[in-house]
Amino acid sequence: MALVWIDGKEIVVEKNETLLQAALREGIYIPYYCYHPSLSIVGQCRMCLVKIEGMPKLMTACNTYVPELPKEKKIDGKYDMKVYTRTEEVKEARRGILEFLLLNHPLDCPICDQAGECQLQIYSYEYGNARSDFRFEKLHFPKRVELGEHIVYDAERCIKCTRCIRFCNEITKTQELTLIDRGANTYVDTFEGKKLNNPYSVCTVDICPVGALTFKEFRFKERVWFLQGSNSVCPECSRNCAIRVDTYKGEIMRIVPRFNPEVNNYFMCDFGRLLSERIKNKELRNSPAIKENGAFKVKSEKEFYTTLLSKITRKYNSNEVSVILSGRMTNEEIEAYKVFSLIVFGEVVGEFLYVTGDEDKILIKKEKRANYFGAKTLKMKFTKENEDVTHLIKNKKLVVIIRENVFKGKKEEDIKKNAPSLETVVTFDTFFTETAQLSDFYVPLAGWFEMEGTVINFNGQLQKISKCITPPKGRKPFYDVVSTVLTILKDMDTSDFKSEKTKEIESIKKVLEEFKNREVMNKGFYPWFKEVKNAIPEIKNLSLKDLTSFGIFLKESGNG
Amino acid sequence: MIVKRPVLKWWERLYLPVVEDGLLTTFRHLFKKKVTVQYPEERWVPPEGFRGAPVLLTGLDGREKCTSCKLCMFICPPQAIRIVAGETEHPIEKYPQEFYIDYGLCIFCGYCQEVCPCEAIWLKHEFELADFDRTNLIFGKDKLLQMGRQEPYLKGKEKPLKKG
Numbered sequence: 001m002a003l004v005w006i007d008g009k010e011i012v013v014e015k016n017e018t019l020l021q022a023a024l025r026e027g028i029y030i031p032y033y034c035y036h037p038s039l040s041i042v043g044q045c046r047m048c049l050v051k052i053e054g055m056p057k058l059m060t061a062c063n064t065y066v067p068e069l070p071k072e073k074k075i076d077g078k079y080d081m082k083v084y085t086r087t088e089e090v091k092e093a094r095r096g097i098l099e100f101l102l103l104n105h106p107l108d109c110p111i112c113d114q115a116g117e118c119q120l121q122i123y124s125y126e127y128g129n130a131r132s133d134f135r136f137e138k139l140h141f142p143k144r145v146e147l148g149e150h151i152v153y154d155a156e157r158c159i160k161c162t163r164c165i166r167f168c169n170e171i172t173k174t175q176e177l178t179l180i181d182r183g184a185n186t187y188v189d190t191f192e193g194k195k196l197n198n199p200y201s202v203c204t205v206d207i208c209p210v211g212a213l214t215f216k217e218f219r220f221k222e223r224v225w226f227l228q229g230s231n232s233v234c235p236e237c238s239r240n241c242a243i244r245v246d247t248y249k250g251e252i253m254r255i256v257p258r259f260n261p262e263v264n265n266y267f268m269c270d271f272g273r274l275l276s277e278r279i280k281n282k283e284l285r286n287s288p289a290i291k292e293n294g295a296f297k298v299k300s301e302k303e304f305y306t307t308l309l310s311k312i313t314r315k316y317n318s319n320e321v322s323v324i325l326s327g328r329m330t331n332e333e334i335e336a337y338k339v340f341s342l343i344v345f346g347e348v349v350g351e352f353l354y355v356t357g358d359e360d361k362i363l364i365k366k367e368k369r370a371n372y373f374g375a376k377t378l379k380m381k382f383t384k385e386n387e388d389v390t391h392l393i394k395n396k397k398l399v400v401i402i403r404e405n406v407f408k409g410k411k412e413e414d415i416k417k418n419a420p421s422l423e424t425v426v427t428f429d430t431f432f433t434e435t436a437q438l439s440d441f442y443v444p445l446a447g448w449f450e451m452e453g454t455v456i457n458f459n460g461q462l463q464k465i466s467k468c469i470t471p472p473k474g475r476k477p478f479y480d481v482v483s484t485v486l487t488i489l490k491d492m493d494t495s496d497f498k499s500e501k502t503k504e505i506e507s508i509k510k511v512l513e514e515f516k517n518r519e520v521m522n523k524g525f526y527p528w529f530k531e532v533k534n535a536i537p538e539i540k541n542l543s544l545k546d547l548t549s550f551g552i553f554l555k556e557s558g559n560g
Numbered sequence: 561m562i563v564k565r566p567v568l569k570w571w572e573r574l575y576l577p578v579v580e581d582g583l584l585t586t587f588r589h590l591f592k593k594k595v596t597v598q599y600p601e602e603r604w605v606p607p608e609g610f611r612g613a614p615v616l617l618t619g620l621d622g623r624e625k626c627t628s629c630k631l632c633m634f635i636c637p638p639q640a641i642r643i644v645a646g647e648t649e650h651p652i653e654k655y656p657q658e659f660y661i662d663y664g665l666c667i668f669c670g671y672c673q674e675v676c677p678c679e680a681i682w683l684k685h686e687f688e689l690a691d692f693d694r695t696n697l698i699f700g701k702d703k704l705l706q707m708g709r710q711e712p713y714l715k716g717k718e719k720p721l722k723k724g
């Protein structure tokens with residue numbers, strides 16, 4: 001522990017902390033390129049030069065540790081170091097460094113993807129000169145080099161901060177990248193025979209402070225100042241990496257990781273990031289439809305739900321019904337499903353598909369559904385690991401599938417062979433999948449990025465996802481579907497139900513009456529979030545305001 | 561604020577001197593140079609610097625100058641410009657795959673011309689844009705480039721685009 005004076009501010013610097021880290025922590029901004037909080041420190045870019053009293057030259061703040069001085073040597077009687085970050089001398093030095101960095105940097109901001117979030121632009125605006133004194137031909141380097149499947153490298157734009165190299169050496173430990181050549185001719189390249197194809201390769205694009213590394217799928221698509229970012233969570237595994245979804249005019253342009261020290265730090269895997277590409281060009285329907293004579297017919301909301309409910313409500317015994325649920329449902333949707341099940345089947349039935357896959361030691365987790373642990377916390381049942389759907393639908397009469405494409409690659413005959421008694425298949429899903437095509441009733445749901453909700457990750461971190469794009473009116477989150485069902489049921493004539501048991505109808509009315517008092521009939525996210533709060537005692541008094549962008553840690557959920 | 565109505569004198573209340581003044585002005589114009597143009601038989605030639613329809617210019621290499629940086633799209637107050645960028649084999653890498661200007665929205669302010677780093681978009685002489693259908697007022701890239709080539713308005717002032 002040492003006491004440092006920086007621009008009139010007294011700062012306590014820990015033993016293993018550098019000057020730059022301490023300054024950033026206290027809100028004193030020192031410009032930097034090569035420093036990254038989760039990578040090792042190299043002092044490569046020289047941008048963080050500061051004046052330290054007693055030193056003959058300017059020092060880089062990023063690799064200066066502060067020693068504790070003996071009492072008689074302390075400056076002004078108490079400081080271990082005195083630092084100036086804003087003097088004319090320091091500014092002049094930074095201006096010089098910037099000029100060096102920009103000597104061979106092409107002036108192609110109009111076609112550079114980084115423009116708008118480029119550190120060179122930001123610091124040039126702050127410290128740089130408007131014109132360069134370099135009057136010679138700029139050095140030329142390889143441009144448009146495909147380092148990997150998703151990465152394009154432009155060596156002319158590179159400032160050799162080596163962040164990408166350190167990322168591959170320290171975080172993924174795959175060691176693909178290195179610096180080639182010497183002096184001014186240095187540039188980054190892969191080792192011979194290697195390609196930058198590790199599962200976290202696109203993170204190098206995020207940490208590149210300039211436009212040298214670009215993401216192939218996002219290249220030239222949209223300028224960053226047009227993009228609108230909303231906080232969300234990656235749905236591809238139970239890690240639940242915090243992400244920012246950048247949209248432009250209702251279209252998802254890219255997904256970038258968002259800093260969350262409890263979950264994913266600064267990074268995310270390529271698989272999750274490429275979700276923005278995978279959800280493109282998928283068939284979408286915007287209104288519920290009923291299969292009549294082999295073809296889907298679009299119905300109005302009221303007509304559809306009346307038909308659906310009169311066909312499934314309390315008609316089957318619970319052992320004749322199979323409900324396949326998905327970890328892609330948010331906590332609110334699971335709570336809403338409980339209500340739905342209580343009304344329609346008389347008890348909470350249904351099993352969550354336990355889909356697993358590869359995992360690694362960095363971020364990717366085994367469970368391939370986002371809210372697996374949310375469902376666990378809400379005490380839902382699960383199938384066996386990667387269980388085939390044929391076991392689940394055997395000898396069943398009604399199959400309800402929510403947010404899962406279980407009949408992938410299957411034909412109608414296969415299903416009939418396995419479940420000859422099958423009468424009705426109801427599918428709730430975002431996309432018009434193969435399962436939806438084989439079902440009798442199809443309800444389009446809002447996608448992961450089109451609704452609000454909360455999810456719980458493997459560690460028990462509860463995070464909120466937000467509505468990044470607005471879906472068409474017909475596509476709703478499942479909790480809104482349940483709200484619609486409740487309102488329609490309330491108005492429905494009880495004689496519509498074919499069930500002859502008046503006792504059952506009485507119980508439906510009882511449940512309806514109960515939920516009327518609990519405000520969930522008002523559509524929207526918040527009343528259902530209240531239901532989740534009631535279900536999980538740990539967050540009983542949590543308000544949405546307390547839920548920061550990092551989320552909240554639940555002790556009783558998750559593995560830990 | 562209260563403005564007091566002036567109290568007129570008796571000769572002012574006659575109105576005749578004022579009428580005479582007006583007629584004199586009309587009479588004087590009979591002998592002045594005529595400014596009316598018998599459009600469409602007669603065509604008006606816009607002065608230099610006239611802000612007509614924004615069009616796309618072609619460089620000396622026969623390629624469109626636009627690199628699709630979308631600054632015009634950003635600055636355009638009525639958002640009349642829409643660009644879809646694409647990648648080419650050319651060293652400049654980026655080019656406008658699609659470029660639309662909706663003249664129904666354009667207010668001819670000239671911001672796009674001012675902001676363009678490549679001098680690729682220019683407000684030229686063209687002003688006869690009226691149509692019976694609004695959809696016809698959305699001009700695509702081919703038409704805009706053709707309009708840019710039509711009049712050699714910029715001849716002699718064109719600068720080749722710097723590489724890099």
